[in-house]
Each structure stands twice: as structure tokens, then as C-alpha cells.
Amino acid sequence: MEGMICMRRQRKGFLTWIASLIPGAGELYMGFEKQGVSLMILFWGSVALIAMLGMGWPIFLLPVIWFYSFFHVHNLKTMNPEEFYMVEDRYLLHMDELAKEFRSDKKGFFQSYRSIITILIILIGATLLWDGISSLIYVILPGFMYDVLWNIGNVLTKGVAGAAIIAVGIYFFRCTRKEEDQFRQEKMTRNQEEAQNSAAREFMAGTFGAAMNETEKGEMSFSGNPMTGEQDFTKNEVPVPQPLLGNLPIEEKEAEEKEESPKDCASEQVEK
Known part of the structure; x- marks a missing residue:
């Protein structure tokens, strides 16, 4: 990759303008080999189909490819150096990936692009x-009959093409509606999900705020009689846990009182 970047050079002279007139030549002149080769294959491949097979419909590709190559070269020429060297040189229409896929798995390639290949073969x-039929009819039939059949063929061709275009438009319209x-x-x-989430957030925020208010109210210190369980609270003081004696069961309290009562009697006798 670094070697290919070093081969690039932004050219702005008269030769660049001359090379831009030939599809792919301007890209090759600046060092974009993959783009230049792709454009040449597309352009001259269309010319070969038209010349060798006598097909006229691929001719619409020629001006599209030519104008694309011409303006692409001039866009590259007017870029600043940083943008120019950041442009990635890659094959058009993913030709390299298609070729790699074809070499690795030919059967899978034809299965993946079977519909496109079928349409091209049918066309x-x-x-x-x-x-071939029109040429044979021209040789066999007289001139006026050939003209009649030629006109009928043109009408049928236009009708079939128009029907096909309408069918494709209806198909895309249905797909678009779906x-x-x-x-x-x-x-x-x-x-709906956003509304539910926002409602849940509001509910959680309200619950959290209420809990915070309860926590602020509960921040009070304890004071009182541990035996009776009477409590006095003072706000904004650290809460102190209730003594263990206040939480003891009644039976344990009575046992402790009995243990303390003999000691009190003995102490009174000693004093006397």
C-alpha cells in the first residue's frame, strides 16, 4: 500500500487534460491503477459488445462512463494534497472481490448472482x-414487406419495454409501500417504548425523591427511657440505636429483676 501511494502524483498540466478525454487514462496517469483499469474495462467492453454482437442497447453506457471518468480526473486534480493522498485506489463495482469469489467458489458465485446473470443472458x-431474424427476413421478403415487419417489430419492442418498465415500477412501488x-x-x-421508559424514569425519580424526604425526616437522635420504650427525637442528629435492654423479652426482664432484688436486700442488712 505504501508503495502504491508513493507511485501517485497529483498532476495538473496539459497532459492531464488530454488524458482525461480517454476513460481510465487520467486515473492511470495519476497513479490510480485499479480505478483506471476498471473504467477502461467498462468502456471498451461495452464498445466490444456493440461491435462484435451487433447490440445497440449497451451504447447508453458509453457517455455515462466517459463523463464519470472525465470529471473524476478533474476532481482529483483540484484536491489539496492531503485529500488526494487519502483517496483509496480500488476497483469499480467491486471487480476484485467478484473475481476472488469466482475463483474460490464458482458454483456459489453463480448461485449468488444467478438472477443477474440470467437477465443478462436473456437480453x-x-x-x-x-x-438474426430481421436480417433473414430482409433477404427473403420484398422491400415493402420488410418495412412493414420492421415497423411492427419496433412497435412490439417498445410495447414490451414499456410493459416491463411499468411492471418494475409497480414492483418497486409495492416494496416501497411495505x-x-x-x-x-x-x-x-x-x-411507545420511549414513552414507557420516560414514565418509568419519572416514577423512579418520584419514588427516589420520596425516599430521600423520608430519610431526611428520619435523621433524628434517640433519647428516652429504655424500659418503657418512650422515644424522643431531635431533627438533624445522627440516629442512635435503642439499647439492647429495651428490646429484651418480658420474661428475660423479670429474671433480671429477680436476680437484682436479693442483692438489694443483702446490702440493706449490711447497712443496718
Whole structure:
């Protein structure tokens, strides 16, 4: 990667403008080899399909590829050096990943892209078949009959293309409606969850505040008679636990009183 970055060079001269006129050449001139090769394969591959197979529909790709390459080169030319050297050189349309996947597992590759490959094969086959039949009819039939059939073929082609476009539009419209309904449902569910969470937070905050108020009220010191259990509280003082004697059962209290009473009698006799 470092070697490829060192090969890059931002060029702004007249040769850059000349190279930008050829798809992929400007990128190669600045050192973006992967992008340049990708653009050349796309552009000249479309030209080869049009020339060798006689297909006219890939011609719409040529101006798109050309303008993309032209303005891409001039955008690279006008970047500051930091942005220029941060641009990643990679293949367009993930060509390298597709090639790697094809080499590693050909069967899995065809299964993954079976629908796209099928559509391309059908388009190419239908185009070639139509061109062959039209050429044969032109040789066999007289001129006016060929013109009639040619016009009918053009009308049918446009009708089939229009019907296909309408079908694709309806399909995307239905998919869009389903996605919108799903998005609305998810949004409603998300709003309900947020409302429940906010209500739970408010409830917890209120409960916590009430607990704090009770704690502040309970911050009082204890004073009183431990035998009777009478309590006097003074606010904002550290609470003191009740003596153990006040929490003793009644039987234990009576036993302690009996133990103390003989001692008191003996002391009175000694004094006398």
C-alpha cells in the first residue's frame, strides 16, 4: 500500500487534460491503477459488445462512463494534497472481490448472482435472435414487406419495454409501500417504548425523591427511657440505636429483676 501511494502524483498540466478525454487514462496517469483499469474495462467492453454482437442497447453506457471518468480526473486534480493522498485506489463495482469469489467458489458465485446473470443472458440472446431474424427476413421478403415487419417489430419492442418498465415500477412501488408501513410500525413501537421508559424514569425519580424526604425526616437522635420504650427525637442528629435492654423479652426482664432484688436486700442488712 505504501508503495502504491508513493507511485501517485497529483498532476495538473496539459497532459492531464488530454488524458482525461480517454476513460481510465487520467486515473492511470495519476497513479490510480485499479480505478483506471476498471473504467477502461467498462468502456471498451461495452464498445466490444456493440461491435462484435451487433447490440445497440449497451451504447447508453458509453457517455455515462466517459463523463464519470472525465470529471473524476478533474476532481482529483483540484484536491489539496492531503485529500488526494487519502483517496483509496480500488476497483469499480467491486471487480476484485467478484473475481476472488469466482475463483474460490464458482458454483456459489453463480448461485449468488444467478438472477443477474440470467437477465443478462436473456437480453443478449434476445438481441442476437432478433438481429438474426430481421436480417433473414430482409433477404427473403420484398422491400415493402420488410418495412412493414420492421415497423411492427419496433412497435412490439417498445410495447414490451414499456410493459416491463411499468411492471418494475409497480414492483418497486409495492416494496416501497411495505417498507414505509414497516418503518411506521417500527417508529410507533419505538415511540411507545420511549414513552414507557420516560414514565418509568419519572416514577423512579418520584419514588427516589420520596425516599430521600423520608430519610431526611428520619435523621433524628434517640433519647428516652429504655424500659418503657418512650422515644424522643431531635431533627438533624445522627440516629442512635435503642439499647439492647429495651428490646429484651418480658420474661428475660423479670429474671433480671429477680436476680437484682436479693442483692438489694443483702446490702440493706449490711447497712443496718
